[in-house]
Amino acid sequence: MFERLREDIACILERDPAARTRFEVLTCYPGLHALVMQRWAHACWMRGHKWAGRFISHIARFLTGVEIHPGAVIGRRVFIDHGMGVVIGETAEIGDDCTIYQGVTLGGTSLYRGTKRHPTLGKGVVVSAGAKVLGGFTVGDGARVGSNAVVLKEVPAGATVVGVPGRLVEQSLAEKEKAHFAAYGVAPNQDDPYLKTLQSLVDHAQELEQALSVLTEKMRRMEAAERSKTEQLRAIK
Ligand SMILES: CC(C)(COP(=O)(O)OP(=O)(O)OC[C@H]1O[C@@H](n2cnc3c(N)ncnc32)[C@H](O)[C@@H]1OP(=O)(O)O)[C@@H](O)C(=O)NCCC(=O)NCCS
Numbered sequence: 002m003f004e005r006l007r008e009d010i011a012c013i014l015e016r017d018p019a020a021r022t023r024f025e026v027l028t029c030y031p032g033l034h035a036l037v038m039q040r041w042a043h044a045c046w047m048r049g050h051k052w053a054g055r056f057i058s059h060i061a062r063f064l065t066g067v068e069i070h071p072g073a074v075i076g077r078r079v080f081i082d083h084g085m086g087v088v089i090g091e092t093a094e095i096g097d098d099c100t101i102y103q104g105v106t107l108g109g110t111s112l113y114r115g116t117k118r119h120p121t122l123g124k125g126v127v128v129s130a131g132a133k134v135l136g137g138f139t140v141g142d143g144a145r146v147g148s149n150a151v152v153l154k155e156v157p158a159g160a161t162v163v164g165v166p167g168r169l170v171e172q173s174l175a176e177k178e179k180a181h182f183a184a185y186g187v188a189p190n191q192d193d194p195y196l197k198t199l200q201s202l203v204d205h206a207q208e209l210e211q212a213l214s215v216l217t218e219k220m221r222r223m224e225a226a227e228r229s230k231t232e233q234l235r236a237i238k
Pocket residue numbers: 083102127128129130145146147148149150161162163164170
């Protein structure tokens with residue numbers, strides 16, 4: 002418990018230039034307090050003490066302005082900066098090293114119980130102030146969501162998404178070339194038609210790989226939801 006707390010404090014000192022000392026972070030960061038209380042609430046929730054989990058969440062919301070459902074799964078070194086107005090839904094999952102600013106909603110658009118209604122953030126995702134990420138899809142590792150964006154579908158790893166509805170920000174040619182060069186040793190603006198064809202095949206293969214991993218993830222979730230439904234039915238019988 003104390004190790005995680007130390008880790009949380011260290012990550013805030015690292016990511017917030019306004020943070021000065023460990024003591025200041027420990028006492029003056031509502032995002033930290035909300036996450037610590039969410040761990041207690043989540044532990045209750047997982048042990049079947051659903052009301053206790055909800056009640057701890059409610060107290061945390063009252064004290065910090067951050068509302069995290071006790072069912073949400075939150076990774077390590079997550080930093081909720083400022084905190085006020087953050088809402089994180091029941092089936093949301095947040096990967097390690099994510100940063101979330103004030104006014105962010107990780108919400109749902111479906112009313113079906115037992116399904117994955119809220120988003121999954123990969124590792125190191127930044128969700129800027131006021132952004133809404135709505136639905137049971139994945140925001141890939143290292144992606145960035147601009148302030149006040151409304152994101153309604155998958156975001157590839159490393160991408161930046163802004164606006165309403167969220168649109169991907171085009172990488173500059175220099176960034177693209179760098180990425181392609183690093184990965185494959187082929188620059189996209191060369192005139193050689195063979196290289197161009199090869200490049201488009203590589204791009205296509207990457208897109209297919211991404212689509213496949215999204216599908217696999219969805220199937221995994223559907224299987225898990227199916228399993229939990231069957232278990233619930235068995236328990237009722
Ligand atoms: C989204 C963000 C992470 C992207 O950073 P980045 O990758 O460096 O991208 P840039 O700032 O260069 O912006 C890229 C493009 O997106 C646009 N853009 C950036 N943020 C935007 C937003 N919130 N809404 C609409 N467009 C936005 C920029 O105008 C730029 O457009 P252009 O290429 O046509 O000029 C960053 O802009 C951001 O919003 N940070 C906010 C962090 C925050 O919430 N701070 C609050 C602390 S209290």
